[in-house]
Amino acid sequence: MMVGEKMEKYWHSVILDNDYCNGCTNCLSRCPTQAIRVIDGKAKIMKERCIDCGECLKICHFHAKGTLSDGLEAIHQFKYKVAIPGISIYGQFPAEYDIEDVFQGIYKLGFDLVYDTAYAADVLTKFQNQLLKEPFIEKPIISTYCPAITRLIQIRYPSLIDNITRLESPMEVAARLVKKQLMEEKGLSFDEIGVFYISQCPATITSIKQPLGLEKSFIDGGISLESIYSKLLKIIVKGERLYPTVQKASGNGVGWGMVGGQSFGLDTEKYLAVDGIEEVIRVLDKMELGKLPEIDFFEGYACVTGCSGGVLNVENPFMAKARIRIKSAELPKYNPNLIDETIKREDLEWDVEMEPRSILKLDSDFKVALSKMSKLEELAQKLPGIDCGACGAPTCRALAEDIVMNRAAITDCLVLGKFNRRRQKKSKTEV
Amino acid sequence: MYRLQRDESDLAMMKAFEVSNEDFSSAGTASSKIKKILRQIGMDAGVIRRIAIATYEAEINVAIHSNGGHIEVYIKSDKVDIYVEDTGPGIADINLAMQKGYSTATKEIRELGFGAGMGLPNMEKCCDDFYIESVVDEYTAIKMTFNL
Numbered sequence: 001m002m003v004g005e006k007m008e009k010y011w012h013s014v015i016l017d018n019d020y021c022n023g024c025t026n027c028l029s030r031c032p033t034q035a036i037r038v039i040d041g042k043a044k045i046m047k048e049r050c051i052d053c054g055e056c057l058k059i060c061h062f063h064a065k066g067t068l069s070d071g072l073e074a075i076h077q078f079k080y081k082v083a084i085p086g087i088s089i090y091g092q093f094p095a096e097y098d099i100e101d102v103f104q105g106i107y108k109l110g111f112d113l114v115y116d117t118a119y120a121a122d123v124l125t126k127f128q129n130q131l132l133k134e135p136f137i138e139k140p141i142i143s144t145y146c147p148a149i150t151r152l153i154q155i156r157y158p159s160l161i162d163n164i165t166r167l168e169s170p171m172e173v174a175a176r177l178v179k180k181q182l183m184e185e186k187g188l189s190f191d192e193i194g195v196f197y198i199s200q201c202p203a204t205i206t207s208i209k210q211p212l213g214l215e216k217s218f219i220d221g222g223i224s225l226e227s228i229y230s231k232l233l234k235i236i237v238k239g240e241r242l243y244p245t246v247q248k249a250s251g252n253g254v255g256w257g258m259v260g261g262q263s264f265g266l267d268t269e270k271y272l273a274v275d276g277i278e279e280v281i282r283v284l285d286k287m288e289l290g291k292l293p294e295i296d297f298f299e300g301y302a303c304v305t306g307c308s309g310g311v312l313n314v315e316n317p318f319m320a321k322a323r324i325r326i327k328s329a330e331l332p333k334y335n336p337n338l339i340d341e342t343i344k345r346e347d348l349e350w351d352v353e354m355e356p357r358s359i360l361k362l363d364s365d366f367k368v369a370l371s372k373m374s375k376l377e378e379l380a381q382k383l384p385g386i387d388c389g390a391c392g393a394p395t396c397r398a399l400a401e402d403i404v405m406n407r408a409a410i411t412d413c414l415v416l417g418k419f420n421r422r423r424q425k426k427s428k429t430e431v
Numbered sequence: 432m433y434r435l436q437r438d439e440s441d442l443a444m445m446k447a448f449e450v451s452n453e454d455f456s457s458a459g460t461a462s463s464k465i466k467k468i469l470r471q472i473g474m475d476a477g478v479i480r481r482i483a484i485a486t487y488e489a490e491i492n493v494a495i496h497s498n499g500g501h502i503e504v505y506i507k508s509d510k511v512d513i514y515v516e517d518t519g520p521g522i523a524d525i526n527l528a529m530q531k532g533y534s535t536a537t538k539e540i541r542e543l544g545f546g547a548g549m550g551l552p553n554m555e556k557c558c559d560d561f562y563i564e565s566v567v568d569e570y571t572a573i574k575m576t577f578n579l
């Protein structure tokens with residue numbers, strides 16, 4: 001169980017089950033921060049490097065990677081139980097179900113209130129548009145919606161941290177709005193209300209436990225959609241309306257469930273929406289070089305198709321995206337005048353600054369780091385450079401780094417001896 | 432071929448990168464490798480960004496205008512020296528080339544989104560010390576220094 005668990009320095013939702021891991025190298029090369037090593041025949045995740053993007057979960061054929069999340073029973077620790085489903089839920093159920101059917105079904109899982117997270121996206125659209133109009137703002141503005149990308153920037157692109165919006169993501173905004181509303185309307189205390197995010201991905205669950213830009217999340221737990229999906233299918237009754245209506249987001253708010261959705265609601269065409277972590281890395285490289293002067297707003301997603309592609313979702317990402325697009329077009333358009341006027345921008349802003357996490361450093365002392373770097377370069381020259389992964393590191397260069405950092409030895413390279421012999425043989429025949 | 436005298440005093444590490452004038456799609460690889468190395472050494476993020484921008488512009492220049500060349504990075508305890516040298520047409524009027532918006536790039540290269548005439552001015556803006564020399568029909572050589 002997760003709620004109330006003691007916190008480590010780096011808490012991760014992505015976990016590895018040793019019993020299933022057979023020590024293959026599929027996840028090694030897939031990891032965008034080179035956080036995985038295979039040691040003694042089992043994959044290990046370097047906690048300080050993991051950004052919970054879930055790429056390893058998607059590639060693992062043995063289902064050895066899993067997600068730490070809350071079970072439904074966790075909600076009973078609270079007097080008043082609230083569900084805030086991730087926006088991509090709009091694309092997760094067959095078209096024959098109205099989205100309100102799904103929300104009504106979630107009530108039946110034991111919740112006192114279900115809140116439309118896509119409405120929080122509408123609120124954010126209003127303030128993101130305000131930000132875009134500010135004269136001295138650093139552009140392009142980078143959305144915080146995908147926490148894996150925000151963490152990627154923290155690790156790899158510290159010079160872009162200033163471009164991040166400093167507005168919370170929709171799930172956090174939804175939690176803030178709903179807690180405030182319940183405390184005022186029902187006289188409940190903060191701790192009596194348990195807000196649970198119905199999650200599409202491990203990165204969001206990690207953000208609940210270890211939020212970015214926040215001292216403490218307003219969300220009390222994260223339940224994966226996958227874990228409750230079949231239960232929901234059984235209890236949803238078409239057309240049944242036993243509880244207060246949930247759906248109140250505009251088509252634009254719903255659109256946040258897929259890549260490009262949040263940009264669509266902005267008062268600018270100068271946006272860039274990128275999905276898939278490898279492509280995001282390419283674009284951020286360009287952005288860091290100042291090569292995107294025409295772009296005002298950037299939204300990037302670790303998953304292909306955006307949140308619809310989240311690994312804890314059930315539906316095929318592209319089908320889910322199509323459904324969201326259709327649903328989004330059916331609903332009324334976003335209208336800023338319909339957003340609750342009492343909500344202020346301060347209510348949505350970060351309360352702590354995000355510090356760069358320079359975990360890629362070889363040493364905190366510059367001179368020591370320099371000498372380690374020279375050794376690393378020397379080793380990298382020596383190694384075969386074929387990035388086979390047999391040593392347990394994703395690339396030859398990563399092995400060189402591990403050797404310099406005393407995490408591995410050059411004898412871990414299985415190819416080196418053979419490689420040199422082959423080279424010698426070749427040069428002999430050449431003579 | 433070395434055109435500029437190298438200053439090897441206090442040298443901690445040197446990295447050299449070949450830049451080809453043909454493989455346009457790989458332009459940018461040297462600067463991103465340099466960026467990665469500097470990040471691992473733990474250099475200040477702002478300095479890394481300036482070096483990355485300057486070396487990227489240099490790399491693109493060599494790829495577009497020259498017959499090939501190299502970039503050499505000399506890392507020292509208090510500064511980074513970067514040498515960019517190529518063989519090729521050289522620059523007839525350096526003062527003119529240093530002006531923003533001036534470019535001799537062909538239409539085809541402009542259509543690819545390069546050759547806006549910002550390369551050299553950008554490089555000069557990013558570094559703390561900028562030196563350039565060139566001989567027409569022979570070479571262009573640049574030294575950039577970044578103080579840490």
